[in-house]
Amino acid sequence: MGVIESSAAAAEETEQRRRRHSAAALDRQARVPWLPSPPAVARKMRASEYHSLNDYSNWVLVEEKSFVRTLILNRPKQLNSASRYMISRLLELFLVYEKDSNVKLVILKGKGRAFCAGGDVAALVHDINNGNWKSCAIVSWKVFTLNYLMATYSKPQVSILNGIVMGGGAGCSIHGSVRVATENSVFAMPETALGLFPDTGASYFLSRLPGHFGEYLGLTGARVDGAEMLACGLATHFVPSAKLPSLEAALHTVDSSDKAIISAVIGQYSELPMLKEQSAYRRSDVINRCFSRRTVEDILSALEREATNKVDDWIHASLQSLKKASPTSLKISLRSIREGRLQGIGQCLVREYRMACHVMQGEVSKDFVEGCRALLLDKDKNPKWEPPRLELVSEKMVDKYFSKVDDEDWEDLKLPARSNLPASAIAKL
Numbered sequence: 108m109g110v111i112e113s114s115a116a117a118a119e120e121t122e123q124r125r126r127r128h129s130a131a132a133l134d135r136q137a138r139v140p141w142l143p144s145p146p147a148v149a150r151k152m153r154a155s156e157y158h159s160l161n162d163y164s165n166w167v168l169v170e171e172k173s174f175v176r177t178l179i180l181n182r183p184k185q186l187n188s189a190s191r192y193m194i195s196r197l198l199e200l201f202l203v204y205e206k207d208s209n210v211k212l213v214i215l216k217g218k219g220r221a222f223c224a225g226g227d228v229a230a231l232v233h234d235i236n237n238g239n240w241k242s243c244a245i246v247s248w249k250v251f252t253l254n255y256l257m258a259t260y261s262k263p264q265v266s267i268l269n270g271i272v273m274g275g276g277a278g279c280s281i282h283g284s285v286r287v288a289t290e291n292s293v294f295a296m297p298e299t300a301l302g303l304f305p306d307t308g309a310s311y312f313l314s315r316l317p318g319h320f321g322e323y324l325g326l327t328g329a330r331v332d333g334a335e336m337l338a339c340g341l342a343t344h345f346v347p348s349a350k351l352p353s354l355e356a357a358l359h360t361v362d363s364s365d366k367a368i369i370s371a372v373i374g375q376y377s378e379l380p381m382l383k384e385q386s387a388y389r390r391s392d393v394i395n396r397c398f399s400r401r402t403v404e405d406i407l408s409a410l411e412r413e414a415t416n417k418v419d420d421w422i423h424a425s426l427q428s429l430k431k432a433s434p435t436s437l438k439i440s441l442r443s444i445r446e447g448r449l450q451g452i453g454q455c456l457v458r459e460y461r462m463a464c465h466v467m468q469g470e471v472s473k474d475f476v477e478g479c480r481a482l483l484l485d486k487d488k489n490p491k492w493e494p495p496r497l498e499l500v501s502e503k504m505v506d507k508y509f510s511k512v513d514d515e516d517w518e519d520l521k522l523p524a525r526s527n528l529p530a531s532a533i534a535k536l
Contacts (some may be wrong), residue, residue, distance in 0.1 A: 118123055157294075163192040167523035168218075169200070171358040174211035176204055181497035183219030189275050190227045191246055197279070198253045205261055211364045213260075213282065214355065216267040220291070223276030225248065228301070232479045240467040246308075247463045250275065251456045251520055254308045257368040258452045259525045262364045265373070267355075268292045268336070269348050278307025281341060281469045282452070284366055287373065288333035288342035289351070290380070297328035299432035301482060302474030302490065304440040309446030311455040318391055319398035321466055325444050326403070326437055334380035335388045343370070350376045390421060403429070403437045404497055433474040433490070434497045439508045445511075453522050458509065471506075489511070 168179040178200060180187040204210040217223055231243045257264060257279065264283030272280060272294045280286055296305040296313070304487075305313060305325045313321030316339050324330065336342035346354055354376045361369060382388055397409035407429055414422045429437065439462060447455050466475045474492055481490035494500050511519065 128279045141455045158360050166190065166193050167196045169385050174209060174362050175214060175359050176210050176216040180217040180223055186221035186224035186271055188224050188227050189279065193248065194249050194253060198249060200257065201256050201331060206359045208313045210262065212263050212358065212361055212369060214265045214267065214358065217270060221271035222268045223279055224271045225276055226275030228479055229483060230292065232476055235467055235469065235476055243467045244464050247460060248520060249271065249459050250278065250307060252522065254278045254282055255453060255456055255522045258308065260428040261371050263366050265358065265369065267351065268342065269351060273297060275307050277309065280311045282308055283372065284371060285344065286342045287344045288336045289346060289348040290333055291348055292331050292333035292336055294329055294336050294341055295330040296325050299326060299436040299440055300328050300478065302433040302436055302478030303466060304436055304443055304462060308452055308456055310443040310459060314444050314447035318395040320394055322393065322398040322441065322444055323394045325440050329428065331387065334382050336385055338382060338388050345378045345380050346373065347378060348378045385421065387421060403441055433478060433492045434494055434500050435472045435474050437495065438500050438505050442505060456522065457520045461511065464512045468512060470509050
């Protein structure tokens, strides 16, 4: 064997050891304690995730430039929807970079026309339909652990949101300290149309938007553009997409974890865009009047009163979105956002994990499976919600989603201890 071949073989062996070590470390960091150890479902998942690293490793690309690490979500045909592997890989990398003194800044972006359009819900529904909701719970455990790590990260995370940002994509970006929107940005939390609820910490960040704009976004699934993201606080900066290569080149020269320094660099490329005339953010008075109401039924009634006073396409679209959504999802989403106003990010994630497990278990309602069938799989766009009307969703049913799951193996989400963090790592919104 020649020197080149020998060196290559040694490098490959070193890389294989690194991957095995990383997989083991990741398991320790994000292990689900309420399943027997080692659980069969976890063994299967680890095999599919790590044994096939050579197949999936290009789904998260890594670029190293000086003190900066750039992570690129690379499933453009799937709009960078986050697979099990991608979540595990991001969790692994963020843990490693936080401890690495040679890393001062982490940039996260997506390839193609999306940053990230959400989680891989088709895979989740497949597992649920096969009676394996607990494997979905393992994925949620890791997702929410990643969200918490990002929300409490001691180093700046710059998310470049040059495209679609939906659902789980918001959870991977909005919790970070710096969020850069562009003219291509499209943000939405469309979960109520799928029989789900805004999760990945959305009850934390939606509840902290001005007025009741968060309730509006979370219940209707309405889309907002980059200018609206900046105006309401979902984004911290707006940079025209043509300037992004120059911005990234400038960030690669940064030798600091000081957010003020990084924001100053981004500020050199930033602009203050004008809101469109029909922007929902220009209707804050109507949104606050209607979406501040106590119940979903009251919100609908308030919007209908507004509609009788004037012809307004925006009001009509909002009403239609609410009437098409899962009644159960609307009620648990509103309560979740309202509770989020009074809770920290950790409390929000623990509560949302309970809710997600109830959704996946499907004892109260199977609307999540039905919504995904109607909108993503069969695409007939005609979900049969059960219960089919708001008045049939009782307070007792809603309470169930916020209680512990009735399963002897189940435990609440246990987030990793985060100590000695600066104040800027605790509250970024």
